[in-house]
Amino acid sequence: MAESIVYEDTPFAEYLAEIGSEEELIQQPEVYDRDKEEKKETMNDRLWKTLAEVVSYVKEALSTALPAHEETHFEERFKYILCTSHLLNDTLSIHFYDTRRPTPTDVSDTGLYFGGTNRRNLEIMLSMAIGIVIILLTLIFGNESEQFSNGVGVLVKLPIIILVALTVSFLLYRRMRRKAMKTLHDSALYFLESLVYHCQMFDLKINRALIMIQEIELVSRGYRLSMPLSPITRIEQYSKSRRCLALREVLRRLLCEAFMAYRRAIITIKPEVNKTNLELMFEMYNIISNNESDEWSIDDDEDEDVNSLDHLKNCFHKMHYMRRELLCHFLALGIMTPGRDSHRRDYEQHWANVNEHLSELGAVTGKLVDNVITACATEPYTIPSSKQDILAKHSPLAVDKTLNAFLHKLAAMEQSMRGIQAKLYICNEDTRKYFDNEDGSSIADLISESDKEVLMNQYYSISQDITYMIGEWEAGKEALNNIIEPKIKEPVALNSIDEEETLRSDTVNGETDNEESSSQKTIIDWTQIDEPLDVPEQYFEADAEPEVKKKLTREERIIVQKAKREEEARIKAARQESENMVHELKDVLNRRKTRSLDLDPETLQLTQPQNMSIDRISLSDTRVPIAMH
Structure with missing residues (x-):
């Protein structure tokens, strides 16, 4: 039989002591801690450690580079803006875009007005000039004193003056260089946030334009708008008629311009990129760099229907893929390494080039956004913003059924208004093509009978939608009245036990009377009852006898089963x-x-x-x- 061992100063030992057990306790053995022996430092080790810290402090004081934590903070912020922008996702995730405009920065604070290397040379020259001026002023004012005219005084004071001048020049140069690098970092973050903002706005505007085209196409084919929208791609395959041709052409041209701009930016930024880091980014974000796919394929445009909505969506995704590849180049910059890079002499030059690329891309994307807005503004059709906050928490008031009914009516009215807008756009587009005649003939002579009938039917269908929307408005008005003036339900309070017993006795005594007068039912007009308000509340109870089911005999059960x-x-x-x-x-x-x-x-x-x-x-x-x- 195995022998049990109980150590002192353990929970089980305390439990045995409480119950009065006579179990023999064993003292815990002392564990030899070798780490403590190794950690004991001698006086010599402490001296060398202190000397190393002093040397590191001196190097940091004499270094013109930024502190390590500031440089790391900037690089992490730069990468964070790109990675959290949802522009690197495989698919377009416009519902998660944050379209807040970045804080504007003054041009004088961007650190680009002198450039990279020229700015560094200017800092060196300015600091040296200040040092020389200090030395000259000291010599000029020192010659006036008799002590300084003595040769011994000159030999003693001149090195001190030169040392002080050099120290002041160096400190001034270090401060100017660090400030220049900070301004470069601030400008890089601003230009990057501006680029991300314009890219997100471009995606939102393009998506809204595609939704507008889809809604107009569905309404022109007799569909009613609903969420989600019916797939128009398969419907367009069996029909060559297209709506919004001018807008489709503008969107296709803008997507092509964005694709080519991002492709040119990739070529110009390649000298600033580390190839090893770039391959790692491509593998991380599942991007296959193919030179054949870098060109906007014109042959595919000739083979496919360039005006179809499916082709526009393919162009949209192609542009998004090229932009993802460009953003991966910014994540793989050679100036951002795990070590400390601000001590390099070409550090400012590299970031000045990167800032220039970011500024140009932001300006080009901003112009594309303005072009999309202008193209959509010329169309007599507007839709609500396509951005939906999926992660937003609903208000607890939405649990109320009356509020849900009112919100449902508002959504139905909104869809009806969008349908009316689409029909107005269709009527406008079909009517404008008859104003392009140069013969001077009347419009009535140009329109055929079939076209007249189509135009009249389209215009009359608007009245049907207006009638339906008025009905929805009436229903929404009733739902709103139910919210504002809800029906108050009077609470039913229980009476005392004595009143309940009296009421039960009254009901038992009145059962016989009810049985005698069951053949004569009294019709009560509840609208004519004028009961005083001081009548005590009453509570009635009734007990029903259980219903007894008739049991079948054995012979009847046999007949039923047979x-x-x-x-x-x-x-x-x-x-x-x-x-x-x-x-x-x-x-x-x-x-x-x-x-x-x-x-x-x-x-x-x-x-x-x-x-x-x-x-x-x-x-x-x-x-x-x-x-x-």
Whole structure:
């Protein structure tokens, strides 16, 4: 039998002591801690450690680079803006875009007005000039004193003056260079936020334009607008008629311009990119860099219907793919390494080039956004913003049924208004094409009878939508009244026990009277009752006798079960007969097929009528046993 061991200063030992057990406790052995011995530092080690810290402090004081934590903070912020912009997602995620405009920055604070290397040379020259001025002023004012005119005084004070001047020049240069790098960092963050903002706005505007085209196409084909919208891609495959042709052409041109701008930016920024980091970014974001896909394929545009909505969506995704590749280049910049980079002499030059690229891309994308807004503003159709906050929490008031009904009516009215806008746009587009005539003839002579009928039907259909929207408005008005003036339900309070007992006794005594006068029912007009307000509340209760079901006898139960089994057998036999007939027909057809394959064509022509008669006889013969069965 194994011997139990209980150590001192343990929870189990305390429990044994509480219950008065006489179990022998064993003292815990001391563990030799070798780490503590290794951690004991000698005086020599402490001296060397202190000396190393002093040397690091001196290096940091004499270094013109930014502190490590500031540089790391900037690089992490730069990457964070790109990674959280949802522009690197495989698919367009416009519902998660944050369209807040970045805080504007003054041009004088961007750090670009002197450039990278020129700015560095200016800082060196200015600091040296200040040092020389200090030395000259000291010599000029020092010559006036008699002590300084002495040779010994000059030899002692001149090195001190030069040392002080050099120290002041160096400190001034360090401060100017650090401030220049900070301004470069601030300008890089501003230009990057501006680029992200314009890219997100471009996606939102393009998406709204595509939704507008889709809604107009659906309404022109007789569909009612609903959420989500019906797929127009399959509908357009069977029809060559297109609406919003001018807007479609503008969107396709703008997407092509954005694609080519991002492609040119990739070529110009390649000298600033680290290839190893770029391959890592491509693998992380599932991007395959293919030179053949870098060109906007004109052959595909000629083969496909360039005005179709499906082609526009493909162009949209192609532009998004090229933009993802460009943003990966910014994440793989060679100036951002895990180590400290601000001590490099070309650090400011590299960031000045990056800022220039970011500024140009932001300006180009901003112009594209303005062009999309201008193109959509010329169309007499507006839709609400397509951005939906999916992560937003609903208000607790939406749990109320009356509020849900009112919101539903508002959504129905909004969809009706969008349908009316789409029909107005269709009528406007169909009517404007008759104003382009240069012959001077009247419009009535140009419009055919069929076109007149189509225009009238389109215009009359607007009245139907208006009537439907008025009905929805009336229903919404009733729902709003129910919210503003809800029906107050009076609470029912319970009476005391004595009142309940008296009421029960009254009901028991009145049961006999109710039974006698059951044949004469009294009709009560509840509108004529004028009951005073000081009547005490009453509570009525009634007990109903349980309904007794009639039990069947043994003979009746046997008859019921027998009828049920006969009905099931009849249904099963009918089902079996139909199945047997199908199997026999299949058997006859298979035999005929094999017989026709074995015979020659000439023999088949001679024997086919006989075989048909034989098959009919066999088919009739096969049906006889089924009927007999």
